[in-house]
Amino acid sequence: MSLNSIFQYFVPKDRKFFPLFEKASGNLINLGEALNELVHTNDLNRKTELTKNIEDFEHVGDDITHQIFLEMGKNFITPFDREDIHALASAIDDIADFIHGSAARMQLYKITDNTVPVQKLSELILQGCQDLHKAVCELKNLKNIRVITDSCVRINSMENQADYVFDRAVADLFEYEQDAKLIIKYKEILSALETATDKCEDAANVLETILVKNA
Structure with missing residues (x-):
């Protein structure tokens, strides 16, 4: 290994990690927008197209995550703790x-009715993705800590709203829906959507941990 290679190994790779995180969080907005359109359109052809788009965006996200993990292995110095980068x-x-997973279930279960709870949860997911991206874009300098904390607060509030929508929707399914198959299908979809909001909150919690350690 050359001296230059050894030197590069110890140089912080801020130029690598932050753009990758911004790409990853920006890709979430693409996913959220596609999901939101999916649950608001009645055009079956468009639904099929959007489901495929969501699958493609998910693959893009997998590639970005893989790149982040590769950079962790290649670099001795990272902009913040490795466990936080991984988390x-x-x-x-x-x-x-x-x-x-939510979009795939809608297609597999042949769900065509755009119910209000499904639409509301999708809207909340998009909101969470937008707030997360806004916070991630401030990580590179940590000068606008208030932007990050405000985004995290909004994500936590969003997740609480999602919990209420999910619980109310499931209660209504059991009370008013007579078709047992539909109850199972919608509960599976609602659960996947609600879990996506939980994961937004998980990401916000990691951001808050990074702030505590580095602010």
């Missing part, structure tokens, strides 16, 4: 996975 990358990847 944040994993939380972002989990959000993408559950958005994709």
Whole structure:
């Protein structure tokens, strides 16, 4: 190994990690927007197209997560603790996975009715993705700590709203829906959507941990 290679190994790779995190969180917005359109359109062809788009965006997210983990292995010095880099990358990847899982279930279960709870949870997911991206974009300098903390507060509030929507929706399913198959299908979809909001909160918690350690 050359002296230059050894030197590069010890140089902090801020130029690597932060752009990758911003790409990952920006990709979540793509996923959230596609999901939101999916649950608001009645065009079956468009639904199929959007479901495929969501799958493609999820694969993009997987690639970015893989790149982040590769950079951790290649670099001795990182912009913040390795466990926090891993936790944040994993939380972002989990959000993408559950958005994709929600859309896939809608297609597999042949769900065409856009129910209000499904729409509301999708809107909350998009809101969480937007707030998360806003916070992630401030990580590179930590000068606008208030932007990050405010985004985390909004994500926590969003997750609380999602819990209420989910619980109310499931209660209504059991009370008013007579078709047992539909109850199972919608409960599975609602659960995946609600879990996506939980993962947004997990990512926000990691951001708050990074702030405590580095502010």
